Amino acid sequence: MHERKGIEIKEIITKSVRQLKISESAKTFAVKSIETLIHAESKIHGEPEDSVHFHEAASFDTVVDLLGTAIALDDLGCFDDDIVVTPVAIGGGTVTFSHGTSSNPAYAILEIFRESGIITVGGNVKDELTTPTGASMLVNLVKECSEFYPPMKIQSIGYGAGQKDFEGFSNVLKIVRGVASTKLQLDTVKILETNVDDVSGEVLGNMIEKIMAHGAKDVTISSAITKKGRPTNLVSVICDSETMNSIMDLLVTETGTLGVRVRTSERYIVPRAVKTLSVNIQGQSFDVRYKTRELNNGSHFKIESDDIKEISGVLSISFKETEELLNQEIRKKL
Incomplete structure (x- = not known):
């Protein structure tokens, strides 16, 4: 399986899942994962998805990785669970592949995570810590990304050691399974804040309507006092990472503010x-x-x-x- 088209790999996986006695969720996961990989390569090379050629991913290893993971997760009943991932380590340094040597992470990794809500972190290792295949599976598995573990009663723990040995850094993937200790759901959001002291109530009212129309979860305006006793309005917006940039642009355009504070926050919400x-x-x-x-x-x-x-x-x-x-x-x- 050398230099095969992405759609050929997808066809192999699609035909395989039809023969496997696994759930529809598992079948969908396997197919969606290869589609994610194809889509990323298509964006990078600027060509239609049905023309994308795989190099490193054009092997039976990729097929086995996707199908094997689907079978294992289905056997464990994980497709019925809420899966949370901590920020994903992608490493650093350089990586050598079919197109030569490039800075790490590889282009496909960036493209896959760009269209997800998953946070990535570099790290202590000048090597590839996440592969495109692994990334494509992850974005089709997780429901949220959190910097901290959600509150839960731990049931079981799995460890998977990689083949590479890194100095001063354990190359181990850890999976923890548990039962939620609360009925509340953990949600990760972005909070945008800015102070404005020279706009009218009409401008602020119009701004709120536009920001909500752009996908904000909530907008509040509070009166405050700043330096030298000046009255001001504190605008606070709750949104997700996908809408953050467009909402920041709106805040600047609509209010004329010279800066926006951004922070990531976790909240618990009632289902x-x-x-x-x-x-x-x-x-x-x-x-x-x-x-x-x-x-x-x-x-x-x-x-x-x-x-x-x-x-x-x-x-x-x-x-x-x-x-x-x-x-x-x-x-x-x-």
Whole structure:
């Protein structure tokens, strides 16, 4: 399997998973992983995905790695788990491959992680610590990246030692499996902050609308006092890493601020789901969206305010009355 096209490797994996007695999640994982690898190579070489040629990845090792991992994880029931990864060590120095010698990490590694929410770190070793195949599997496995372990009761630990020996650094992959000690979910977010003291309330209101439309999770504005007793507005935005850059640009453009503070933060959130229910109010039928969450003291729900506002306008009654009527109807059906 030398100099094969990426789509040929994908075809081998696709045909193989059809013959294997594994779950659909495991099959999807194997196929998605090779697709991630092909997509990265396509972006690097600027050519269509069906024209991508594999060099280092064009071996049975790649097929075995992907299929073997899918089978093992499926056998352990890991596809039903929430998988969290700590920042991934990618090493440093240089790496030699089919195109010659290049700085490490290789181009494919950067491209694969660029489109994920996974944090990468260099490190103490001038060598490749993460391969493109490993990276492609990782981004299709993990649900979140965290600098710290989530709270859990440890059940089992697995260690995998690599073939290379590094001076003063253990070449070991560690996997820990456990049961969450809380029903709350750990979430990693970016917090953007800036102080503005020379913009009007109208400008700030417009800014909030634009930032929320660009995918922010929340925006708050607090009054504060800065040096020399000057009043100011502290703008704080919670977002994810994928939307961070575009939101920073908006903050600068809309407020004229000269700087934005950025930090990574972890938060615990109550698991929730958005559902839709058809209700009848005053002889008219409406589809209403609501968030539902499970806590120790039972189930709770909250109707989306945009839906309340829209239905309030249609029925020509107050927001408060509309909310009460909708709550009554939803409680009847839950």
